[in-house]
Amino acid sequence: MPNASKTCRRICRWRTSLSVALWVTLLAGWSAPGLTQANFYEDKxxxxxxxxxxxxxxxxxxxxLARAMSQQIPGRPQIVLQNMPGAGSxxxxxxxxxxxxxxxLTLGFFTPGLFFNQLIGSKEVQFDWAKFAWIGSPEQTQRIIYIRADTPFKTIDDVRAAVEAPRCGATALGTVGHYFPRLVEEALGVKFNLVLGYPGAAEIDLAMEKNEVQCRAGSLEGYFGSEPSKSWAKSGFTRVxxxxxxxxxxxxxxxATLHEWMNxxxxxxxxxxxxxxxxxxxHxxxxxxxxxxxxxxxxxxxxxxxNKALLEPDLNAEARKRGWEIEPVxxxxxxxxGRKVMTQPADVIERMKKILAN
Incomplete structure (x- = not known):
């Protein structure tokens, strides 16, 4: 029986070693980076x-997005919003x-044209656009300029022939309210009188209602998907x-599109x-x-x-109700x-500096 006893002891030691190895493996799995990060957001x-x-x-x-994403992040952290307008975001x-x-634990939602400010060397910029940690974009957009319908400007040709240029409200350099009218000016030989310095969209909308300004640039999605422009479009108060x-x-x-006019x-x-x-x-x-x-x-x-939040039924229902088209990036x-747009030829940057300078 001595041999049987030795065999038993070897089996017992093997079982003990196996148990220890399994526990080490399990503990390693529990402390893996993915699981650690998942636990990170709990109670945050x-x-x-x-x-x-x-x-x-x-x-x-x-x-x-805050409502939908909070349900999809492991640990279901609360997402609180802080409006921080200023200098066009x-x-x-x-x-x-x-x-x-x-x-x-801090996310940001800002205008996509801010990289222009970096390209032209604006001293107010304190970021490197290409180095942001990008999470995603819920939709792609289309730029427009819309104007009060009681003005004499029905087409771009009318703007070109005007003795006095229409006044367009905007927040700051590098925002759509600034760069899209400047691009149209440069490409089509027209003139807009840009009035900068409004804190945000709500203030520009109020200025349009008061006829302080007659036009503004924005997105087609915002024009049909938020108030008051959604109602303006229906009532005929404005036209694109x-x-x-x-x-x-x-x-x-x-x-007509800018591309049609350029052709x-x-x-x-x-x-x-x-x-x-x-x-x-x-884009x-x-x-x-x-x-x-x-x-x-x-x-x-x-x-x-x-990515999961964009599939949420509640978010999609809200998008349909507001007329948003989910087209994620x-x-x-x-x-x-981000890497591509920050690599531009010197001649393009020089022209950008000229037309975006004011």
């Missing part, structure tokens, strides 16, 4: 900075990049002058390249980002939660676009 609060005043379409999108972008901690889309939109089939006027190839850069924000849409340096596993969780795609 995420702050979502909205670089716009309350009530506009970007603010509404931010609130819809530049204030929010600067804060997210330079002040917020890189822990994945021009769009930046690749083709005419079915909602405004009578409105009609036979603009130079250099101007077309400039237009391609200045219309790039349409970025409404970008959601977090701070550079956030742990990769945490960024992955946020991107996955964003993934975080990975925004990352690639």
């Amino acid at each position: 609060t995420i702050k979502l900075l909205i670089g716009f005043s309350a009530g506009g379409i970007s603010d509404l999108w931010g609130r819809a 530049l204030t929010a972008a600067n804060f997210l990049y330079s002040v917020a901690k890189p822990d994945g 002058l021009i769009s930046g889309g690749a083709k005419r939109d079915k909602r405004i089939p009578e409105v 009609k006027r036979k603009v130079s190839e250099a101007t077309r390249r400039l237009a391609t850069v200045l219309l790039a924000p349409d 970025i849409g409404r970008p959601l980002a977090t701070t550079p340096g956030v742990p990769p596993e945490r960024l992955k969780l946020l991107r996955e939660a964003f 993934t975080g990975e795609e925004l990352e690639a676009i």
